[in-house]
Amino acid sequence: MQQPHPRFSVLSGSSLSSAEHLSPTASSTRFSLPSATSINTALGTPKPGLRPNIYDRNLNKTRSSEVSASAFAFLFSEVVQYTQKRVSGINDLERRLNTLGYRAGTRVLELMVWRAESSSKAPKREIRFLPALMSIHTQVWRAVFGRPADAIEKSVENEDEYMIIDNDPPIERHISVPKDMNQLSCSSFTAGVVEAVLDGLGLPARVTAHHTPTQQFPSRTTILIKLDKSVLEREEILK
Numbered sequence: 001m002q003q004p005h006p007r008f009s010v011l012s013g014s015s016l017s018s019a020e021h022l023s024p025t026a027s028s029t030r031f032s033l034p035s036a037t038s039i040n041t042a043l044g045t046p047k048p049g050l051r052p053n054i055y056d057r058n059l060n061k062t063r064s065s066e067v068s069a070s071a072f073a074f075l076f077s078e079v080v081q082y083t084q085k086r087v088s089g090i091n092d093l094e095r096r097l098n099t100l101g102y103r104a105g106t107r108v109l110e111l112m113v114w115r116a117e118s119s120s121k122a123p124k125r126e127i128r129f130l131p132a133l134m135s136i137h138t139q140v141w142r143a144v145f146g147r148p149a150d151a152i153e154k155s156v157e158n159e160d161e162y163m164i165i166d167n168d169p170p171i172e173r174h175i176s177v178p179k180d181m182n183q184l185s186c187s188s189f190t191a192g193v194v195e196a197v198l199d200g201l202g203l204p205a206r207v208t209a210h211h212t213p214t215q216q217f218p219s220r221t222t223i224l225i226k227l228d229k230s231v232l233e234r235e236e237i238l239k
Contacts, residue, residue, distance in 0.1 A: 097189045099192060160229070183211075185211050203231050210222045
């Protein structure tokens, strides 16, 4: 049996191999689908008094809309708690949060590219790393968190390492980490978003999240980007 790509599966192996969830004979009436006559696939004008379908909205018109911060915090906290119960340690939890972030990042990039192509007569795709990193620092952060990140830094020790600094990650404002898990960084979800965007732009890298607190910013987080060797070689050729 072919194994699913690790980036697009956070389910355990036992749940993936279970035949009960895949067998039509094992399903109960509780989970039965509605009859075909009740499914309306028409994309016409909604009837008066009915709430418009989210899939009928223009993607450009929702560019400036915002999601409730409390709703987002509640949803993400539930995701962390759900995932925590199904892992064996901190590293496994961060890996799964990274995988979920990667899924979200692929959709963020797809939406941003679509909007750029629909609103510009000559859309441009970034092929150099630094312009792409600046785009992630500003446009991706604003699309996901409503504001740009705080800083970009380059490692003085390793040529292939760059860092995005977020002094107050919105994703962690309402997360309380137990003392025995103080090494956990829920911003691994954000690292997955960044890694997905870089992969989609043809700039493969390994992205991780690390707590780097200061007295002024106790929640300060560093998103560490370690570029693939092929990216450095291409950057050298394009100089």
